[in-house]
């Protein structure tokens with residue numbers, strides 16, 4: 001990802017990500033490493049400006065494109081690794097969680113689904129991804145708090161798989177993971193992957209319109225708009 005300053009996921013970046021994932025699948029990609037050009041941010045998550053005082057049609061397109069991107073990434077037949085070389089809150093954490101393996105550069109960055117702290121709610125499929133990685137108990141604790149994990153904490157709880165000392169090390173570890181996968185029969189590998197992920201995928205696939213409506217209704221609430229405005233001001237003041 002290369003959208004300075006913080007790879008916030010606006011409609012344009014999501015369209016680019018989705019189209020890339022579609023292309024990779026069509027071209028029978030052997031493996032993908034998702035990382036960031038920024039030296040300190042993997043992705044700041046959803047672009048708050050897409051939710052603040054939104055145009056209804058654009059907000060709908062934004063949300064359905066996010067759903068498409070997640071579905072493509074989560075169900076990709078080829079192996080995927082996140083080389084998390086910076087902070088990774090909320091939607092950034094979702095992207096990492098949707099890959100099969102996570103290597104994160106330590107020690108100073110943070111990762112987690114922090115939505116509660118912003119006065120918004122992580123959608124059920126964000127929650128499902130966290131639950132699938134760290135288990136029910138730890139996911140409930142993390143999500144209710146909106147906890148951002150340090151790299152050490154993330155490793156301990158199973159949110160990431162390995163710690164790297166810098167980006168080059170993260171890429172090298174990600175390549176090791178991909179090398180290990182490359183010797184396996186591709187169809188057997190992807191069938192097992194999709195079997196593990198099917199229930200989570202189907203939950204969104206069967207409820208896409210309801211999920212979109214919930215998002216649009218939620219961001220139309222004055223209280224939510226107020227919370228987003230205050231949050232943006234805090235970020236700008238910083």
Ligand SMILES: CC/C=C\C/C=C\C/C=C\C/C=C/C(=O)SCCNC(=O)CCNC(=O)[C@H](O)C(C)(C)COP(=O)(O)OP(=O)(O)OC[C@H]1O[C@@H](n2cnc3c(N)ncnc32)[C@H](O)[C@@H]1OP(=O)(O)O
Nearest residue numbers: 008044045046047048087090091120121214215218235236
């Ligand atoms: C029932 C429920 C049903 C449906 C649910 C409905 C709604 C909920 C929907 C979805 C869930 C939301 C998911 C999200 O992803 S929300 C976004 C959460 N992201 C964050 O909280 C991260 C905020 N950013 C930061 O903490 C820091 O910026 C960061 C640590 C990433 C980097 O710090 P750094 O010091 O390097 O940079 P900054 O100076 O803070 O930022 C630079 C610049 O970028 C702007 N910025 C940062 N993050 C965002 C963002 N997410 N969106 C838009 N813009 C962002 C920041 O304001 C600065 O701008 P400027 O001052 O103009 O340079």
